[in-house]
Amino acid sequence: MPKHKFILNGEKVSVDAPDDERLLWVLRDRLGITGPKYGCGLDVCKACTCHINGPHAFNPCSVPISEIKPTDRITTIEGLPKTVHKALHPVQQAWLDYDVAQCGYCQPGQIMAAVALLEEKGDKITDDDLDALRNICRCGTYFRIREAIKAAAAEMK
Amino acid sequence: MTLSTTESHPLEASEGADGISRRRFIGYALAASVVVGAADLSRVTSADASIPTVQPVDYFDLSDLLTDAALATAALITITVNTNGTVSFALPRAEVGQGLTTAITMIIAEELSLPMSKVEVTLADAEPLLEFNQLTGGSNSIHSLFDQVRVAAAVAQRRLSEAAARALQAPLPELTIENGTISANGRTIGYGTLTGLGAVTRDTAVLAELKPQSEYKLIGQPQQRIDALEAITGKKQFAMDLDVAGALPTMLCRPPTINGRPIRINNHKTVSEMDGVTDVVLIPHTDFVPGGVAVRAETFGQCIDAVRALDVTWGGGPVDDKSDADVLSDLIKAELPLTPALTGNSTLDQRFTFYFRAGDPLETNCAIADVRADSVEVWSSLKSPIFAQQRIAAMVDLPQSHVAVHVTQGGGSFGRHLFADAAFEAVAVSQAMGKPVKLMWHRTDNFRHGRVHPMCTSRVRMSYSGSNVVAFDQRHTSVATDFSHGLGEILSATLADVPEGDFLAYSQSIFLLTANVPYNFGLATQLLNEVYDIDTFHTSSVRNIYSPEVTCSRELMVDQMASKLGKDPLAFRLSFLREPRMVAVLQAAAKAAGWGSKLPAGIAQGIGLHHEYKGYAACVVELDCRPETVNRKIKNGHGGPRVRKVTFAVDVGLPINPLGLEAQMMGGAMDGIAQALSYSLHLKDGHFLEGSWDNAYYTREWNAPFDLDVIVMPANSSEPGGAGELGVAATMAAVANAYARATGKVPTSFPINHLDPLGFTPLPTVPPIPQSPTNGLSEEF
Numbered sequence: 001m002p003k004h005k006f007i008l009n010g011e012k013v014s015v016d017a018p019d020d021e022r023l024l025w026v027l028r029d030r031l032g033i034t035g036p037k038y039g040c041g042l043d044v045c046k047a048c049t050c051h052i053n054g055p056h057a058f059n060p061c062s063v064p065i066s067e068i069k070p071t072d073r074i075t076t077i078e079g080l081p082k083t084v085h086k087a088l089h090p091v092q093q094a095w096l097d098y099d100v101a102q103c104g105y106c107q108p109g110q111i112m113a114a115v116a117l118l119e120e121k122g123d124k125i126t127d128d129d130l131d132a133l134r135n136i137c138r139c140g141t142y143f144r145i146r147e148a149i150k151a152a153a154a155e156m157k
Numbered sequence: 158m159t160l161s162t163t164e165s166h167p168l169e170a171s172e173g174a175d176g177i178s179r180r181r182f183i184g185y186a187l188a189a190s191v192v193v194g195a196a197d198l199s200r201v202t203s204a205d206a207s208i209p210t211v212q213p214v215d216y217f218d219l220s221d222l223l224t225d226a227a228l229a230t231a232a233l234i235t236i237t238v239n240t241n242g243t244v245s246f247a248l249p250r251a252e253v254g255q256g257l258t259t260a261i262t263m264i265i266a267e268e269l270s271l272p273m274s275k276v277e278v279t280l281a282d283a284e285p286l287l288e289f290n291q292l293t294g295g296s297n298s299i300h301s302l303f304d305q306v307r308v309a310a311a312v313a314q315r316r317l318s319e320a321a322a323r324a325l326q327a328p329l330p331e332l333t334i335e336n337g338t339i340s341a342n343g344r345t346i347g348y349g350t351l352t353g354l355g356a357v358t359r360d361t362a363v364l365a366e367l368k369p370q371s372e373y374k375l376i377g378q379p380q381q382r383i384d385a386l387e388a389i390t391g392k393k394q395f396a397m398d399l400d401v402a403g404a405l406p407t408m409l410c411r412p413p414t415i416n417g418r419p420i421r422i423n424n425h426k427t428v429s430e431m432d433g434v435t436d437v438v439l440i441p442h443t444d445f446v447p448g449g450v451a452v453r454a455e456t457f458g459q460c461i462d463a464v465r466a467l468d469v470t471w472g473g474g475p476v477d478d479k480s481d482a483d484v485l486s487d488l489i490k491a492e493l494p495l496t497p498a499l500t501g502n503s504t505l506d507q508r509f510t511f512y513f514r515a516g517d518p519l520e521t522n523c524a525i526a527d528v529r530a531d532s533v534e535v536w537s538s539l540k541s542p543i544f545a546q547q548r549i550a551a552m553v554d555l556p557q558s559h560v561a562v563h564v565t566q567g568g569g570s571f572g573r574h575l576f577a578d579a580a581f582e583a584v585a586v587s588q589a590m591g592k593p594v595k596l597m598w599h600r601t602d603n604f605r606h607g608r609v610h611p612m613c614t615s616r617v618r619m620s621y622s623g624s625n626v627v628a629f630d631q632r633h634t635s636v637a638t639d640f641s642h643g644l645g646e647i648l649s650a651t652l653a654d655v656p657e658g659d660f661l662a663y664s665q666s667i668f669l670l671t672a673n674v675p676y677n678f679g680l681a682t683q684l685l686n687e688v689y690d691i692d693t694f695h696t697s698s699v700r701n702i703y704s705p706e707v708t709c710s711r712e713l714m715v716d717q718m719a720s721k722l723g724k725d726p727l728a729f730r731l732s733f734l735r736e737p738r739m740v741a742v743l744q745a746a747a748k749a750a751g752w753g754s755k756l757p758a759g760i761a762q763g764i765g766l767h768h769e770y771k772g773y774a775a776c777v778v779e780l781d782c783r784p785e786t787v788n789r790k791i792k793n794g795h796g797g798p799r800v801r802k803v804t805f806a807v808d809v810g811l812p813i814n815p816l817g818l819e820a821q822m823m824g825g826a827m828d829g830i831a832q833a834l835s836y837s838l839h840l841k842d843g844h845f846l847e848g849s850w851d852n853a854y855y856t857r858e859w860n861a862p863f864d865l866d867v868i869v870m871p872a873n874s875s876e877p878g879g880a881g882e883l884g885v886a887a888t889m890a891a892v893a894n895a896y897a898r899a900t901g902k903v904p905t906s907f908p909i910n911h912l913d914p915l916g917f918t919p920l921p922t923v924p925p926i927p928q929s930p931t932n933g934l935s936e937e938f
Binding site for chain 2 (some may be wrong): 018020022023026028029030032034035037038039041042043044045052060062063067072076077081088095100101103104105107108111130131135136138139141143144145153154
């Protein structure tokens, strides 16, 4: 089986996996990183949202491991606080402040998507921007997600 | 103070010297090296044991029934004080996001005057002795557990206090109890020390005095979820995150139609030799599992590849010839007759149709199972774990005591986890392969083969004379709802006229225990009939049993009646409502929403009311039906009318955690919006067309309201009502009414978009699941 190398949450990793295996399964089933959740495997629900090379969101369920280069830096929810050298990323803190989570299954993906969106839009985030978030929350925490992101955006000013 | 014998009774409230009313119960300190408090409320229920066959829902509802059934084994509810000063409780209910572990932590911390951080609540394994006290359903957990947990905690508190009184040489009334310590005479001892001193060597009856409501410091105050930090850091573990030795990823290849049977694998060797695949096994259809072909591999990615590569010969299923219109026709034929109309009265008469919808949590059906020759171990999110354990024991032909069922944290439920479908499959597969398996459903399977809320119709006829409503008739007709998960057993054990295994009787009992008309509309009759056997479709109640449809139909008709009589929907309701608590929530919601304010053409408000689970709910929404909104472009998604604002007032009697209650109402509102406007499954030739979240239009961020206000009414009772499902029906009805007012068209089939042209291309049924995309990096933002 081919060997693949990349940087995961700041650490170099090397893993044997078929070239076409999606990164989600490499993370969850081979490396034991369970923060990114399976919700559909179709790049639809966004429960597995992670970052690549900075706070750029993508869905590892839809990326073959062969597309990940040795220099690529992958961040999962587990590694998010370290990117800002804090115990919690400010968006995670906003999630706590607004008690956003219910069952919590989608929330790692929601937070990773929100961080990327805020990186792109900054404190000028609008309702239209928030509408562009595709992550599903079946518990229906959408309104608190909006509140938490707006609060995190205000903190960025 | 004298101890009563074990002949305890609903110990009446007594008034202490401070004038505060205190409720007393008998509980037990159990023999152990530390203090273990247990509740015993079995006698409390005896007063109500003789339950008439049919009782008006006003006096006895589903919450009462479930609570009474649970109290019979309250003595098994135990709370342990540990030597490190913490308190532990194994909760005999599921946590699926509803916030129960947080609320129970609050209740225990309150009764024991502890910080919440010192209370550790875990999910109990299946414990058959609990009988009916380990079912999570009917929004009943808080209602049924409130007294049980408090009494067990109060027993522990009493033992700790008595130990402290001896150690500190002070009488009980002179003790100061706070933050897990007890002080007197200038000395302080912690619970960790006291627990050994208060322990008993044989079970001992203890008079437990509950903390009076006026002294509550935690209950009624907003508290954040106890698992919030774990959830937002990715540390919260769900079933598929557990590392069970040897349990490799496993998936099933499922039939092209609902309940189709696997006949033969035509390429067993080819698939067995695929990368990473360890096993390929045909799982026949049985009474326990629908069947399919199971594959086990190193990763789920390899399972998906193997499932897609399988060539299977399938037998048909029981509904291969059925589509939406056929089911509708069967429902209409089965509708029970209306009460004959009185002459001289006018009537409004309308039938509403509600299509199938998925009870799909974000975590798909999943379970881990390890079946050995003489034992079974299972991990799954289960709301009815005793039922699961019983059935698994029967499946593998072992005594129930040899089957360990661990209840994991659930990633949502919405009725799905009342059943143990994934657990049964995992057991069947593990047994067939002789290996542990980590079994997970694909999302597409979850939509197409998972349990659905049954399609139904609700016909309402309101009779009126002058400006008065004189009769209200509702005939609800539904595809049979499966209650075989334990709720049915509770009904047959509790209600005299419900024989075991009589599924229509189960359904009709539940209908009568939940359906209600909160208005003075004269003679009200609400009746249910069902079509098909319970295993024709895979059904369950989905975040409410009958109420969303029953209530939505009723509230739409109330608006029509108001219009007929030239009344405003708010004024009309206020003049006919029966109960002051319902009036209060309606007034609160209407006031906060600014009912009647001027809105642009195409935008309208709507009202919906709902009473259930000892609670009262009123919702006012503002719905935007302007063409520019309805037709806004959403990539791979559904826009449609948008609820701009939700105002929700809720009275649950005694709110335990107002923050959690708000969350439940918000979530319920999102379900109500989806059910009214967009979320359904289309049945065509025996299968559902939807196979992804971009097909089944549950509320997404672009459908969510910009404003959402939940008003929690102040405590007006010592009894906490249910919350998990309370938010759905009122919101669904409010959205439906707003749609009628905004467009001038009264919607009669739901969701409102169901009969529109399909907004997606259905995925193939063979292979049953789609391959994951490969362009994920181009989709980043």
